[in-house]
Amino acid sequence: MRDGIAMRGDWRNETIIVSLSVDGLGSRDLASLHQLLDAGEQGRAASFHFDADRHSYIAAHGLLRLFLGAWMGRSPTQLAFNTGTWGKPALVRGGAPFSISHTRGMVAVAIAPQGDVGVDVEQLSTRREPELEIADRWFSPQEVAQITALETDAEKRERFMRIWNLKEAVIKATGRGLSQELAGFSVTPATDDSSSPSLECHEEWLRQAGHWQLEQWQQGKYLLSVAGINGPTTKPRHLKVTADGLAALADGVPVMA
Numbered sequence: 001m002r003d004g005i006a007m008r009g010d011w012r013n014e015t016i017i018v019s020l021s022v023d024g025l026g027s028r029d030l031a032s033l034h035q036l037l038d039a040g041e042q043g044r045a046a047s048f049h050f051d052a053d054r055h056s057y058i059a060a061h062g063l064l065r066l067f068l069g070a071w072m073g074r075s076p077t078q079l080a081f082n083t084g085t086w087g088k089p090a091l092v093r094g095g096a097p098f099s100i101s102h103t104r105g106m107v108a109v110a111i112a113p114q115g116d117v118g119v120d121v122e123q124l125s126t127r128r129e130p131e132l133e134i135a136d137r138w139f140s141p142q143e144v145a146q147i148t149a150l151e152t153d154a155e156k157r158e159r160f161m162r163i164w165n166l167k168e169a170v171i172k173a174t175g176r177g178l179s180q181e182l183a184g185f186s187v188t189p190a191t192d193d194s195s196s197p198s199l200e201c202h203e204e205w206l207r208q209a210g211h212w213q214l215e216q217w218q219q220g221k222y223l224l225s226v227a228g229i230n231g232p233t234t235k236p237r238h239l240k241v242t243a244d245g246l247a248a249l250a251d252g253v254p255v256m257a
């Protein structure tokens, strides 16, 4: 074992979100991840203007291939993807539901054994003003009220980002993305470590989608959220993978901190 803990037992029965800090990757790590991508992904990677965006894209798609490959017992390079009506990626030959997210410096992949799943990573902004205009335009009245009830700009700003991050995970779980009515549901971030974020559906189809489960973590200056529909009843697990852990994943054994 190179680092972290080895996952043993029925790890495929859990919803797992794996995050990878892109800043911790060397050029060799990125080259190895790049080699896993197919021609379409490599073409897309080449099209990014800024290295930071390209590196995050390569890390996210490489991590997805490694983790899904380990999960399914298949070679990462043999996985083929297509996209649904609203752009949600899926495995061509079927398999575990998954979701990916990439932002500068941090990427995440979530895999669920059943149901559907959405993941989102956002950087907590250092800007001082809370984005109340965006909240007014896109969030539900309940979510706007959560923000305006707070006293300081810093608290408002953090609540805004936590809500945004959770909402992104929800619209990625349904697969509808931004075609979904963002005010059609309200999320409430957890108030302490022992509770979980909650979701209130204002639209019937969203309620009918099934049992929802939300979790949110902070990793340094990043927020990570996962939303599961009809997944396992156990809490989703967040694992941080390092460059060394990537090598173990390539052998089909997830070894993570």
Ligand SMILES: CC(C)(COP(=O)(O)OP(=O)(O)OC[C@H]1O[C@@H](n2cnc3c(N)ncnc32)[C@H](O)[C@@H]1OP(=O)(O)O)[C@@H](O)C(=O)NCCC(=O)NCCS
Binding pocket: 057, 086, 087, 088, 089, 099, 100, 101, 102, 103, 118, 119, 120, 121, 138, 164, 167, 168, 171, 172, 173, 174, 175, 176, 177, 178, 182
């Ligand atoms: C595409 C979207 C689903 C997520 O975009 P994002 O947060 O900017 O970017 P992320 O890195 O988190 O996610 C991008 C990945 O989501 C996946 N994705 C795209 N459409 C998707 C959909 N309809 N459902 C689920 N996943 C989707 C793709 O894999 C994509 O990565 P890829 O293009 O490298 O393959 C969409 O929500 C979006 O464009 N958001 C823009 C920000 C915004 O206005 N948010 C409002 C929230 S309140």
